Amino acid sequence: MERDLTRLREAVLERVEEHSAAMVQLSREIHDHPELGHAEREASRLLAARLTEAGFQVERGVGGLPTALRAVYPGPERPAVAFVGEYDALPDLGHACGHNLIAAASWGAAVGLARTTGGELGRVVFLGTPAEEGGGGKIQMVERGVFRHLDACLMFHPHRRNELEFQARAAYPLRIRFRGRAAHAASAPHEGINALEAVILTFLGINALRQHLREEARIHGIISKGGVAPNIVPEEAEARFLVRALTASYLEEVLEKVKNCARGAAQATGAALDLEPDGPVYQPMRNNQILLDVFRANLARAGWQEPEAPPRPGGSTDLGNVSQVVPCIQPQLAVAPEEVAPHTPQFAAAAVSPRAEQVLRTAAQALALTGLDVLTDGALRHAARQELRGGT
Ligand SMILES: [Zn+2]
Ligand SMILES: [Zn+2]
Known part of the structure; x- marks a missing residue:
């Protein structure tokens, strides 16, 4: 079994690697056509097309949001892991929060994992979640049950420091x-x-x-x-x-x-x-420490060698609301130098830099490997769920 897992991990790393050029292309296309929250028609259309090509069954407009989507790779319903994509931009600044990279990394992770397992080990899901920047798309999706029947929700966020634990207010x-x-x-x-x-x-x-x-x-x-x-x-x-x-x-x-x-x-x-x-209320983020430890180990497997920064309170995220009901992580990886703050024109430029595109591949690999662990390790799923319930 251990040997099988080692082989599967290698295969996941390779599959994601094979899709790295496609991930970069997707990231750039979304970056070049910034769309505000709930108006991300092109980005959601593009993702739906790319997921369909990869063999996913795609449902658009889930949770009553026209630019939301759910893509499921055919296979048994449980266990189930979801990779979460964001793709909204900011007024005047474009992709100054780097959501183009989130969409591309979660797409690459979902496709890489699904292609490796052939859907046999459990369900691989991509959830396209609109309007993170104030519109709280995920909040309505949680209320409408889109995040039910999942064992974990995984995504990364580009940042200027490697803060794996995201202390969102x-x-x-x-x-x-x-x-x-x-x-x-x-x-x-x-x-x-x-x-x-x-x-x-x-x-x-x-x-x-x-x-x-x-x-x-x-x-x-x-x-x-x-x-x-x-x-x-x-x-x-x-x-x-x-x-x-x-x-x-x-x-x-x-x-x-x-x-x-x-x-x-x-x-x-x-x-x-x-x-x-003046809009939906964002809950604080509950970082699932069990999943975070697994992600940390998988970052190393993907070749990441940078030191981790201690967490500092940051902004807010509608993944906070998801994290109250499903074990979630949103590790942040540096795509820009320390002096470049998110939500600035400089950060928008950094979101398509060579450094960002390298991080994109590593993030997708570590996310896909973490998804593999969720699908193959019942004890891990149980422990992550117990942590969410506040048990030990
Ligand atoms: Zn932002
Ligand atoms: Zn953001």
Whole structure:
């Protein structure tokens, strides 16, 4: 058995290697045609075509999302491992989060593993998940049951450090609206109620709050509506915030304090306040340590020699919601130098650099090998599930 596994591992590495040129091509095509969340028509069409060619049965529009897809390689239903692809870009910046590499690596891993096992050892699935950047595609897919009947969900994310454990924050998108009363700003300001001032007071309140929050909290926002002309007292004003923390309970606590800043501003100005969620709520990431250890070993098998960086709290991901119900990992591998932050034009350029394309192949190999372990090792599947349940 051990000899069989060694042979299978070698075969997986070779299969993925054989697809490395196709992975690079796929990654570049997606990168060259950036599409925003829920509008990734070309990327999802391209992936569906490539998966069909590789022998997968492809279903598009799963979970009620037109650009989502599920591709299953024919074989027994369980055990089952899913490789998760993201392919949305950012406004103005294009693929500055490198999701082109995620789509290509998960495609390469799924195809490499399915082709090696012929579907006989269990189910190999590719899940195309739209709108990670704010739209929370996976959140709706979790709610609609797309992530059921899986033993593990695997993906990697390009980054500037090799942080295998992804400490993703929970995030609550909050929309704050104030309604005041319009008036001539010079001849009758006393008759107006200034909604913009309420927004400004909200920002000031939040800025005063910051010094008393734990380091892990993040609150950041924009003024999305601030009046129509300087000679009219702004009747309507609006701000959009993201409130983040490492745990759902601390997020709840910080969110209440942020809402109180808006309530205080409403009281101070006399403007009417409306608070509402501005999108789906991202759960924190539960990194499955059992799967992460397996991935770590497989990175070495794929020839990776770089040191691992200690985890630091980062942004948020809708894989966080998946990680609450299925054992998940989202290791981050460096495709850019340390000084290049994600969500910048420099990172968008790094996402098609020779370094990124080398990482792409290694990531796909390590993901495919981890998928092989999930399919062949019942004890591993059990332990990963137990960890998720909080057992030992
Ligand atoms: Zn991003
Ligand atoms: Zn991202």
